Amino acid sequence: MKRLGGLAVLLLLLPLVAMPASAADQSRPNIVLILADDLEYGTLQNFPAITSHLVRQGASFDRAIVTNSWCCPSRASLLRSQYVHSHTVWTNTAPEGGFDRFHLAGLENSTVGAWMRGAGYRTGLMGKYLNHYPGTSVPATYVPPGWDQWAVPVKRLYEEYDYTLNENGRLVEYGWDEEDYLEDVLARKAKEFVSAPGTQPFFLYLAPVAPHNPANPARRHADAFPDAQAPRTPNYNQADVHKEPQWLRDLPEISWAGEERIDERHRARLRAMLGVDDLVNTVVTALQAAGKLDNTYIFFASDNGFHLGTHRLRLGKTTPFEEAVKVPLVVRGPGVAPGSTITALTQPVDYAPTFAELAGIPAPAFAEGRSLVPLLRGLNPPSWRRNALIEFARPTNQAANRQTLTPAYAALRTATHTYVKYVTGETQLYDLTTDPYQLNNLAATAPPELLSNLQARLDAMRTCSGATCRTADAWER
Numbered sequence: 001m002k003r004l005g006g007l008a009v010l011l012l013l014l015p016l017v018a019m020p021a022s023a024a025d026q027s028r029p030n031i032v033l034i035l036a037d038d039l040e041y042g043t044l045q046n047f048p049a050i051t052s053h054l055v056r057q058g059a060s061f062d063r064a065i066v067t068n069s070w071c072c073p074s075r076a077s078l079l080r081s082q083y084v085h086s087h088t089v090w091t092n093t094a095p096e097g098g099f100d101r102f103h104l105a106g107l108e109n110s111t112v113g114a115w116m117r118g119a120g121y122r123t124g125l126m127g128k129y130l131n132h133y134p135g136t137s138v139p140a141t142y143v144p145p146g147w148d149q150w151a152v153p154v155k156r157l158y159e160e161y162d163y164t165l166n167e168n169g170r171l172v173e174y175g176w177d178e179e180d181y182l183e184d185v186l187a188r189k190a191k192e193f194v195s196a197p198g199t200q201p202f203f204l205y206l207a208p209v210a211p212h213n214p215a216n217p218a219r220r221h222a223d224a225f226p227d228a229q230a231p232r233t234p235n236y237n238q239a240d241v242h243k244e245p246q247w248l249r250d251l252p253e254i255s256w257a258g259e260e261r262i263d264e265r266h267r268a269r270l271r272a273m274l275g276v277d278d279l280v281n282t283v284v285t286a287l288q289a290a291g292k293l294d295n296t297y298i299f300f301a302s303d304n305g306f307h308l309g310t311h312r313l314r315l316g317k318t319t320p321f322e323e324a325v326k327v328p329l330v331v332r333g334p335g336v337a338p339g340s341t342i343t344a345l346t347q348p349v350d351y352a353p354t355f356a357e358l359a360g361i362p363a364p365a366f367a368e369g370r371s372l373v374p375l376l377r378g379l380n381p382p383s384w385r386r387n388a389l390i391e392f393a394r395p396t397n398q399a400a401n402r403q404t405l406t407p408a409y410a411a412l413r414t415a416t417h418t419y420v421k422y423v424t425g426e427t428q429l430y431d432l433t434t435d436p437y438q439l440n441n442l443a444a445t446a447p448p449e450l451l452s453n454l455q456a457r458l459d460a461m462r463t464c465s466g467a468t469c470r471t472a473d474a475w476e477r
Helices: 006-017 021-027 048-055 071-080 098-104 112-118 182-195 256-289 348-359 448-462 466-472
Strands: 030-036 059-064 122-127 149-155 163-167 170-174 202-207 296-302 329-332 340-346 388-392 409-413 417-422 427-431
Touching: 030 182, 030 256, 030 348, 048 256, 048 296, 048 329, 071 098, 071 112, 071 348, 112 122, 112 202, 112 348, 122 182, 149 182, 182 202, 182 256, 256 296, 296 348, 388 448, 409 448, 417 448, 427 448, 448 466
Parallel strands: 030 202, 030 296, 059 340, 122 149, 122 202
Antiparallel strands: 059 329, 149 163, 163 170, 296 329, 388 409, 409 417, 417 427
């Protein structure tokens, strides 16, 4: 077993010392986290296995808000239970982001994988890890601490065929045969992992790359959704942007040809997600066959959302709009009411503390999120989060910089409002109760006391650390 450090290991193991290992193993649930890549909110009804196995059998969270609407910062928040200003993985690329930033900062020494392994769980990470892994700081055979089973792409991550996996420190090439499709390979490995004999509980972090661009589907799904069209919501190809920040005012309206390309991309994304749907079916079926389903929590989520024509954005993310920051989150497991909906604000920083509580261990002092366990049990904690923090910085890497038009910003998402402060000094404010599609920026006309209140709450969130974040996120002033 790899070392976490003496004090960390002692703290993690203390809750287990009082009971025999076999009794502890049998009483603690298994946990599977399935994290899609760039999947927007509101699409799960298109996928039959996800709908039948998870949505109808679990709880759907209606206000799951990411800490950053870009892959690597969001995934770092998940792994560490820290907001972006605390883990400082600001972008997808070095020097201020990506895998190299996470690794060189020593953040891998205490991730949710290390916590769960130290608690006696068998751990596995399969699929996408952090952007640009293995980077320039480690060899391609590198396996981070905390993971018993490791199967992560190191070359051609998003192509789905013709890629290389690091399988527990051994590089394995996959080609163009149908059985090489990445989601299917991950499904087979996950099936083997969850079906292994024994009573030791397991934690599996399963991270398919769909529907991330280029959104290549399995060949069996290549003709699915032939007539699908990107949703024409009220904010699709937004006509009036005169109240918006300059970056949005500079965007031209989308042409007919542009709309055709958006619809093509939408269909490709749906088709790619059918591979994830098959993966979910494989995992649930394997758990059931092994007699483990009733003692397993399955979390299904996404690292960020995606624009498909909304607010004139043909493709992409990184914005503070709902399409980029609100993601699906569904949980099934012991004690979770089937078909229920949970409206409490949640963020990726909450996942690791949730897994820790389910495992019977404390989260480290640096953790900034909240355990979702009370919500999953149908409780309504009186001091739950009222403020969700979103932070975004532009990369200095020129190629990555061209991927986003959005200036750096910090945003506050509450149950009723989205408030955004850009580095340019520009501000956005939307009343989500009356304007759910965020078409009317109220920043210039809102009462000064409302603006000052939201700014104070945003400031408190941006400067919080560790346990103080669980005070700042509940503060209303």
